Amino acid sequence: MAKGDEKEGEEAAGGGRKKLIIIALPVIVLVLAAAWFFVLRPKDDSSGAAKELPAPVAGTVVPLDSITVNLAKGHFLKVGIALQPTKDVAEAPDGSKALDQVINVFSNMTIDQLSSTEGKDAAKKELVARVKLAYLPEGDPTEEEITKANEEVSGGKVHETDDLTAAQAEKRVSQLTVQPEVYDVYFTEFVMQ
Template identity: 45%
Template sequence: MTTSTAEKTETEEETSGGGGRLKKIAIVVVVVLLVAAAAWWFVLRPKPEKAPEPGEIVTLDSTQINLTGGHYLRLGLALQLTTDAHEVDGSKALDAAIDLFSGRTMASISQPVRRDELKAKLVHQLDESYHGEVMDVYFTEFVTQ
């Protein structure tokens, strides 16, 4: 039961040929994965959002807002726009401020912590109303009576 030398080399070539084929497939798979990873990194990777840059400040006319108990608040606003902002109509800002402050007690809006909370709510509402064109709000007048 001896095998001839020709048969041995023939079986060795078949075995090594299959191994070479697997190596080629592995190399192709690795290259495809590297190209896909590079494409994702340079093209599809999510870019970090750039923070808005402050632009023009638009000062609005003061308005009087009714509080509870016959009191009122005289409120003046200035809107900090972004550099991407277009013409901004202040009526939305005044309307949002009136809705937010109307009917509150004078004691609740006089507390600095509470006033800061209300201002943060107003900034959030204006960010939504103006689609990101208003980045901050400044109280230019805040008088209660």
């Protein structure tokens, strides 16, 4: 063979390796990307549903002083409640937030609304939801997250938690992704005049 033929053979072999690398490299990258996507990527819940919280463990019941709330048509309600924080709460929660929610829920209700078992149960259900929203852990969720959740529940109409309707407050509690400090609320006194 002549020297020219040998050079052409070496160049052809070198060109074949370059073509092989150019073809194989994208295939390897695609295989690695597919492996990461199907096996290694973090799993997220894109269904939009709230992640289920672990069941809270009830702590010791803390009774609060009774308060009097003005009802409609000159009537009043003397109501006492007790808070049951979750066991993880280091100290008993301050009752002022809960008593504020008692006033918000029961003010200007009528005796007729609260005389029936259904009306009283509906008011208590709303109260429990509002108390749980009032006792979210400090800083978690952030104010922006709270506002966004309130807007989602209210169809973009409500920014503040206190402005939610009873149904919206109950829906917000069912969608919480953090555990409130209060496990439950109990009536210790409920007298209407």
